[in-house]
C-alpha cells in the first residue's frame with residue numbers, strides 16, 4: 001500500500017462542457033512531498049485540486065489517502081487544508097484570531113497562544129498577534145493565511161495559486177519562504193501554479209498538465225534537462241527546436257555546432273530523428289570570435305565555429321545585455337551578450353553555443 005495521496009484515473013466533467021476538464025489523471029504524492037501542478041490557464045489544474053479537496057465531484061476515478069478512498073468523505077472531514085490566491089482572512093478577527101481559527105477548541109488558552117506564536121514565527125510574522133488584518137500587506141495576508149491553514153496540521157495542504165496576486169519580487173521571495181515552511185513542518189502539499197519559476201522553487205516534483213492531462217511528472221532539475229516532449233519543453237520556456245540530423249548529413253553550420261556541443265556535453269541521447277530544444281542563452285554573443293577581433297584566426301581560416309546570427313533586438317536586463325538573435329537554420333531566440341556590449345540592430349554577430357541551455361528530446 002502506498003502512503004500519502006493517490007489520484008487514480010480521475011476525471012472531472014462540468015455540465016454542458018464539450019470535454020472533461022480533467023481527463024484520466026494519475027498522480028501520487030507520498031507523505032512529506034511537495035508537488036506542483038504546473039500548466040497553462042484552463043488546463044484543469046484547479047479542477048484537479050478541487051476534486052482532491054472534495055469541492056468538485058469526480059466523474060470517474062478515485063482519490064485516496066494512505067490507500068483508503070476519500071471520495072465519500074466530506075470536505076471538512078478529509079483532514080486536508082486549503083489555501084487560495086486570496087487567503088480569505090476573517091476581517092472581524094485579528095491576526096491571532098485568524099490563525100487560531102483552525103485549532104481544536106479543546107486546547108487551553110496557553111497552549112493555543114503558544115501554537116499561534118509558533119506558527120507566526122514560522123511564517124516570518126512574529127509578534128503580530130494583535131494586528132488588524134486590514135492593516136496587513138498582500139504578502140503578510142498570505143503568510144497569515146498559510147499559518148491558519150497549517151494550524152490544524154493538515155495531512156495534506158492544497159494550495160491554489162497562493163502567490164499569484166502578489167508582485168513578482170515578492171512572489172519570488174515568498175515562494176522560497178513557502179518551501180522552507182513546508183519542508184520545516186514536513187507538510188505534504190499539492191501546489192497549483194501557472195508560473196514555471198514558482199513551481200521549480202517550491203516543489204520536490206513538478207507535474208506538467210495540459211488540456212486536462214498530465215504530460216510529465218519529474219523533479220525540477222530532471223524536468224528541465226529532459227522534457228518528455230516538445231509541448232512540455234515549450235511550456236517550460238524552451239524557445240526553439242532543431243531536428244537532429246542523420247550522421248554524415250550535410251547540415252547548416254549552426255545546427256552542426258549545436259549538435260557537436262550538445263554531444264560533447266553529454267546531452268541525453270541524440271538519435272537522428274530526435275530534437276534539440278534550445279532555451280534562452282543556448283547561443284552567447286562572442287565578439288572575440290569576430291574576424292576583426294581575431295585577425296590571425298581569420299587569416300588562418302579558423303575563425304571559431306563560424307556560427308553567426310543577426311541581432312534583432314537589444315535590451316538591458318539586471319545589468320546584462322540580452323539580445324534577440326535570428327540564427328540561420330534555427331530561428332529567433334534570446335541570447336546573452338557580455339556586460340556593456342552593444343551593436344546596432346541588424347548587425348550580424350559571431351555566436352558560440354552554451355550546451356547548458358540545450359536539451360535532447362525524443363522525436
Ligand SMILES: Nc1ncnc2c1ncn2[C@@H]1O[C@H](COP(=O)(O)OP(=O)(O)OP(=O)(O)O)[C@@H](O)[C@H]1O
Nearest residue numbers: 014017021039040041042043044045046047048194
Ligand atoms: N465550474 C465550472 N463550470 C464549467 N466549466 C468550468 C468550471 N470550472 C472550470 N471550468 C472549465 O474547466 C476547464 C479547466 O479549468 P480550471 O480552472 O481547472 O483550469 P486551470 O488550469 O486551473 O486554469 P487557471 O490557471 O486559469 O485557473 C476550463 O476550460 C474552464 O473553463
